[in-house]
Amino acid sequence: MNIEIKNKNLIISDIKDFNLDHIFECGQCFRWNKEPDGSYIGVAMGKALKISQTASSVTLYDTSKEDFENIWYNYFDMNNDYGIIKSTLSSDKILKEAISYGGGIRILNQDLWECVVSFIISASNNIPRIKKIINSLCELYGDKIEYLGNTYYTFPSSEKIYSLNLDDLAPIKAGFRDKYILSAAKLFHEGMCIDTFKNLTYYDAKKELMKIKGIGNKVADCILLFGLSKRNSFPIDVWIKRVVEYCYFTSPQSIREIEKFSLEKFGSLGGYAQQYLFFYARENKIGL
DNA sequence: CACCAGGCAAGCC
DNA sequence: GGCTTGCATGGT
Numbered sequence: 031m032n033i034e035i036k037n038k039n040l041i042i043s044d045i046k047d048f049n050l051d052h053i054f055e056c057g058q059c060f061r062w063n064k065e066p067d068g069s070y071i072g073v074a075m076g077k078a079l080k081i082s083q084t085a086s087s088v089t090l091y092d093t094s095k096e097d098f099e100n101i102w103y104n105y106f107d108m109n110n111d112y113g114i115i116k117s118t119l120s121s122d123k124i125l126k127e128a129i130s131y132g133g134g135i136r137i138l139n140q141d142l143w144e145c146v147v148s149f150i151i152s153a154s155n156n157i158p159r160i161k162k163i164i165n166s167l168c169e170l171y172g173d174k175i176e177y178l179g180n181t182y183y184t185f186p187s188s189e190k191i192y193s194l195n196l197d198d199l200a201p202i203k204a205g206f207r208d209k210y211i212l213s214a215a216k217l218f219h220e221g222m223c224i225d226t227f228k229n230l231t232y233y234d235a236k237k238e239l240m241k242i243k244g245i246g247n248k249v250a251d252c253i254l255l256f257g258l259s260k261r262n263s264f265p266i267d268v269w270i271k272r273v274v275e276y277c278y279f280t281s282p283q284s285i286r287e288i289e290k291f292s293l294e295k296f297g298s299l300g301g302y303a304q305q306y307l308f309f310y311a312r313e314n315k316i317g318l
Numbered sequence: 319c320a321c322c323a324g325g326c327a328a329g330c331c
Numbered sequence: 332g333g334c335t336t337g338c339a340t341g342g343t
Contacts, residue, residue, distance in 0.1 A: 057324065149324080156323040159341065205339025246326045267324035308324085
């Protein structure tokens with residue numbers, strides 16, 4: 031990986047296993063949008079960013095070396111060798127096939143609080159509407175950012191949301207999930223934070239997360255994977271259930287069975303496997 | 319009109 | 332433990 035600054039833009043050359051469409055369309059994040067020119071603009075970790083890619087390089091617009099090193103390097107999981115992960119998973123025929131479509135996926139290291147709220151909103155919902163609800167929440171209660179001549183909004187802090195009530199949240203149209211968002215804000219107000227989970231095992235961290243109303247088995251797994259770097263986590267949603275049943279079984283399976291399957295098959299790489307399979311299924315490569 | 323969408327909580331057995 | 336039902340809202 032090679033870095034240079036040119037006209038305030040930060041350009042990365044010699045970067046492998048990195049594809050913006052794969053990264054942003056594999057269901058792990060909700061605040062990145064594709065522009066007509068193929069670039070993406072999003073807000074994360076309190077910063078706005080436009081990012082584009084050619085065959086040989088990635089450009090982060092109007093971005094300092096400090097922001098790259100302090101924020102985006104870790105956010106895009108650049109200190110992680112996906113070549114090894116992919117070759118290990120490719121010993122499985124199905125995964126090898128899935129990786130041939132989504133080989134540029136990277137698991138983003140996202141903000142814990144944003145993950146908690148975003149995946150509470152994701153329950154029994156569809157991705158376009160999840161994005162819409164989160165965007166409304168940010169426009170209403172986030173902080174303004176000016177970037178490249180446009181206005182963007184940060185994800186509102188837990189304290190900001192703690193100061194709100196159900197009527198305040200009504201405009202974002204979160205439906206029955208609004209009260210769960212407030213319950214999460216209450217626990218964070220009472221001290222829950224990234225350090226709460228620092229030394230916990232996957233299972234204990236999951237139990238802790240599920241103290242929040244609105245966080246069950248699947249939502250907890252998403253937060254563990256994207257917000258707490260628990261890469262063995264294998265979130266099982268309707269898509270993953272379908273693709274696993276279709277590719278590895280001949281009949282419907284319980285969630286328990288699929289969890290057991292993931293643990294035995296993918297082990298500590300479960301999270302990566304889940305992302306490749308999700309992208310594979312969503313891109314409709316197997317007619318699900 | 320019914321049915322579904324990255325599920326979950328509560329209530330039942 | 333596992334199974335069923337109601338839940339807000341918007342799209343097909």
